Amino acid sequence: MSGLASWHYKRREACEEIAEFLRGRWAAVYIGPVWMRWRERDKPLTVESCGDVLELVERHGARSFYGTLEKFNRLESRLDVMEDYPVNIVSATMYIDIDVTNEYRVEEALPYVKKILETLIEWFHDKGVQESLYILWSGAGAHLRVHEEAIGPVGDLDSVEEAYLLAEYALRANKPKLQKIVEESGGLVKIENMIARNRVFTAPMSLHRRLERVAVAFRPEALGDFNLSWTTPGREKHDPEAWRRYKRGEATSLVEEALRVLGRSPERTIIPAPRRAPARIVGAKGRIGRFPVMALLQAARYYVLNGDLDKAKSFGLNRAIFYAWAKYYGPARSAAKRLRPPGSIPGKTTKSGVKLRPVPGMEEQAPMSDDGWFVMGNVEQRPEDFDRNVASKFEAAGIPFEEAWRAAVEYVSRFPRSVLRDPQRFYKLVYEPVRDSFVEKVLEARPEKLFYAKRLSTTTRRDNRAVEARRPRSLLDWIEKNDESKDDSRNS
Numbered sequence: 001m002s003g004l005a006s007w008h009y010k011r012r013e014a015c016e017e018i019a020e021f022l023r024g025r026w027a028a029v030y031i032g033p034v035w036m037r038w039r040e041r042d043k044p045l046t047v048e049s050c051g052d053v054l055e056l057v058e059r060h061g062a063r064s065f066y067g068t069l070e071k072f073n074r075l076e077s078r079l080d081v082m083e084d085y086p087v088n089i090v091s092a093t094m095y096i097d098i099d100v101t102n103e104y105r106v107e108e109a110l111p112y113v114k115k116i117l118e119t120l121i122e123w124f125h126d127k128g129v130q131e132s133l134y135i136l137w138s139g140a141g142a143h144l145r146v147h148e149e150a151i152g153p154v155g156d157l158d159s160v161e162e163a164y165l166l167a168e169y170a171l172r173a174n175k176p177k178l179q180k181i182v183e184e185s186g187g188l189v190k191i192e193n194m195i196a197r198n199r200v201f202t203a204p205m206s207l208h209r210r211l212e213r214v215a216v217a218f219r220p221e222a223l224g225d226f227n228l229s230w231t232t233p234g235r236e237k238h239d240p241e242a243w244r245r246y247k248r249g250e251a252t253s254l255v256e257e258a259l260r261v262l263g264r265s266p267e268r269t270i271i272p273a274p275r276r277a278p279a280r281i282v283g284a285k286g287r288i289g290r291f292p293v294m295a296l297l298q299a300a301r302y303y304v305l306n307g308d309l310d311k312a313k314s315f316g317l318n319r320a321i322f323y324a325w326a327k328y329y330g331p332a333r334s335a336a337k338r339l340r341p342p343g344s345i346p347g348k349t350t351k352s353g354v355k356l357r358p359v360p361g362m363e364e365q366a367p368m369s370d371d372g373w374f375v376m377g378n379v380e381q382r383p384e385d386f387d388r389n390v391a392s393k394f395e396a397a398g399i400p401f402e403e404a405w406r407a408a409v410e411y412v413s414r415f416p417r418s419v420l421r422d423p424q425r426f427y428k429l430v431y432e433p434v435r436d437s438f439v440e441k442v443l444e445a446r447p448e449k450l451f452y453a454k455r456l457s458t459t460t461r462r463d464n465r466a467v468e469a470r471r472p473r474s475l476l477d478w479i480e481k482n483d484e485s486k487d488d489s490r491n492s
Contacts, residue, residue: 005057005062009053012050015050017238018204019049022046022048026046028068030063031061032063035384036060053065065203067201068199070090071092073088086158090159092160093146093147093148094162094167096171096193098141098191101187101273101402102188106211112181113142116178116181116191119174120178130250132251134243135223136204137226137231138208139202139211139214139231151249151251151252154252155259157259171271190270190272191270204240217242218239219242268304287397288394292320292389292390292393293431293435293438295386296316296390296405296408298319299316301426302361305360305417305420313382313386315366316390318374319374354367354378355368362420412430
């Protein structure tokens with residue numbers, strides 16, 4: 001726990017604001033590289049009072065506070081946010097994410113963020129949504145939000161579907177203008193519809209995860225006066241009524257219009273930052289092994305299809321382990337059985353039931369725990385494990401991971417969803433063509449056409465005894481060896 005966090009959250013104006021905003025939401029806190037979302041194995045994390053905020057800060061070292069965009073009737077067990085989710089949600093906040101891609105250039109990016117907000121606010125006002133609209137500056141970017149009580153009900157849509165349609169309609173209606181502003185920024189900002197079930201976003205008065213800034217809310221009419229001094233801890237300028245005010249049902253007719261125009265399940269809109277080629281990487285330090293490339297692209301695949309970043313990281317690491325282990329130890333169908341020793345890759349050993357379950361949006365199955373995380377070798381692959389074992393590889397090679405992630409999502413998004421759903425076609429058409437040239441083909445140059453795999457010749461079979469002698473003793477040994485040495489089958 002940092003001194004700043006301890007001091008900040010002990011202030012009543014901070015802890016009371018966070019507690020009131022998170023009441024009824026499934027909470028999440030950021031603790032160093034770790035996310036905490038459960039009180040116990042089966043009990044969602046909740047924040048009801050100042051005491052809860054202080055306990056999470058002082059006992060667990062919480063740095064930042066988040067909550068789901070949904071509000072729930074009950075938050076007593078895993079069932080309330082999983083199996084009983086459809087009947088348990090009460091409402092959902094719509095938000096559009098405007099992200100600054102480089103945290104060290106926030107001041108430079110601010111004018112472009114303001115232009116984007118002005119464009120969207122004008123559109124919402126013209127559509128009759130005024131009293132329920134507010135802005136939250138999250139530290140390195142902004143959210144334009146519509147209060148949950150202003151939306152729905154609309155037909156048989158659930159609250160998250162309503163919020164998703166509203167965000168999607170706003171982005172599509174203004175896409176040419178928004179795209180122009182993003183391009184003018186030179187890669188400093190991106191815009192995204194991030195609405196998804198159990199998605200968390202920043203609570204007002206939370207500290208940023210890394211920057212010494214406070215998340216502040218304010219009304220659209222204050223946008224012209226906003227500057228970064230408003231986010232200084234202890235001197236923050238936060239309007240506590242900005243996120244509380246609303247006009248019930250104010251946005252309902254706009255959701256109905258969005259449903260008529262877009263249909264029930266339109267594809268998600270992302271307006272990515274223009275590609276900015278990083279400094280050319282030379283030498284061994286810049287080489288990215290196949291394992292992190294596979295994990296990154298699989299994570300991007302899951303994210304493009306489902307929009308859940310945490311589960312995308314879990315899936316990406318899980319599939320990378322699966323393919324890596326299967327390659328060296330036999331057919332893919334036996335990989336899970338061979339990965340018995342827990343701790344072969346850093347992670348949390350799961351005690352909950354593990355079953356082979358269908359992967360959402362895909363034509364494949366994978367072992368998953370009852371908590372919803374992907375599992376290999378009786379170890380849950382968590383987002384923090386992905387950060388430690390995949391993201392760190394890119395950072396060590398001198399590549400900011402946010403840049404690699406943005407490039408991967410854009411690259412994967414270029415393929416038809418039919419390709420992304422099929423594991424074999426994804427492997428051949430998306431992963432294989434760039435597995436040894438991710439930096440050159442994906443990161444350093446915007447691809448002008450899809451990369452399609454060519455049928456390559458197979459390598460000569462090795463002597464089984466020689467292969468056995470070279471096998472590492474644990475999966476982590478294999479990953480490290482694969483990243484540090486030349487892969488014998490690089491031309492396979």
